[in-house]
Amino acid sequence: MCETAYGKLERIYLGGEAEVRIYENVVEKIRKPKRYRHPKLDEILRRSRTKTEAKIISLARRNGVPTPVVLDVEGDKIVMERIRGKPVKEVMSTEISEKIGRYVARMHKAGIIHGDVTPMNMILSGDKIYFVDFGLAFIEDRVEPKGVDLHVYFESLKASFDNWEELKEAFLRGYRSEYERADEVIKRAEEIELRGRYVERRMT
């Protein structure tokens, strides 16, 4: 493994969307070309996502959401501070879910749609939950995408934890406590779930 100013390269994680290189001191996120998609589409997605992501990481941080400090951006690569801690997926609890609710509320207040609120994208460090992946985030102030954010989070809870109902309630507590338009968004999230064409109702 190579030795650089970043310190030792410790791990490479092949995420769904990008390659994440974890060095002793920093994390590099590189959106490598995907051979499966058309080169033009690939280029558009990698560049726009990298630029937007760097911008939004900083914006979220300024609005009270723990995120790594962005150190450098070039082309399809973001260099950021390394957050040491435990993946939230492994330590999930109602306290953590409530805190996630607070942070998502702060993002939504600032017009940030995270786009992928799942425990996989968060690290617990000290008593803070760091959001380390804004790869699908965008800026928008409509209720709809905020509702989708909540919906995505609830779905990820359902998919990963047996006590998802409890975790969902905790999230809603946190979300409501920091966002005056919470009820509107929560209502929309419920509508989105019902819109999913296969919500069961009894038919004879």
Next chain:
Amino acid sequence: MKALGIEGTAWNLSVAVVDEEDVIAMFSDPYIPKEGGIHPREASQHHSERIGSLIKKIFSVVPIDEIDVIAFSQGPGLGPCLRVVATVARFLSLKFEKPLVGVNHCLAHVEVGRWKTKAKRPVTLYVSGGNSQVIARRGNRYRVFGETLDIGIGNALDKLARHMGLSHPGGPKIERLAREGKEYYELPYVVKGMDFSFSGLVTSAQRLYDSGVRREDVAFSFQETAFAMLVEVTERALAYLDLDEVLLVGGVGANERLQEMLRIMCEDRGAKFYAPPRELMGDNGAMIAYTGLLMYRHGYVTPLEESYAKPDFRIESVEVLWD
């Protein structure tokens, strides 16, 4: 042990008999709309007119007394079609005194795929007219990790095809046109977390066509964009669940470009790509028969009063008691 399976959730009416090893016989009689898309009432009329002769045919190959269980697709699907299938299944079950098993259509796609490809713990991409889902097992349930927020990819392809003057089913025609496409036009790429959406993409592609762009290039740009969304979410599920198998099922799974994209993604991640034979990829009776057999062997029997059609039947609601 042998199971009879009846599938008829949408356009395809199909009956089959399977045992634990293989498909013994299968007969299908698809509904093909004269114009436009699938009309639920017409489809159900088609099903009720043709089901009798299909059953007769299958019993001429495998006599009813050799059959141990009657399986039928209980949902999700078009209500009127489901009711025809459920009624026939109930009748056969009562008349010949055979146990009845209602099968979830999505589960059947996954299980027949695993049966025929030997995939063990795959992330399944299920793509058809009405359904587009990324499914994986967690404990005793299958979970949907991502799905369309509006229409299925098959419907999206059909809508675009109809707009460009192509008849139903549009998918294969779009695929053929796309092979001749050269120029990629940017279209809305919508992935939200694990979910995706196609309706905005369809509208933009239709506008692109209206603006005078060649059909071939519209088809090409549409496929490249829509399939990239599906492959991206499948890859995200692989990463999230730390799995290394991908199974492609559903009628749109026959698309060679989609298969190619998934195969490349898998190669680059060191994952294995599986797809069942073409005749078991789209809706078919064998998948219902096989899954019904599997369920019956693990203690499932559907009592008469619970054999009603379930147009919104979710895969998550079935407890999976087998490996």
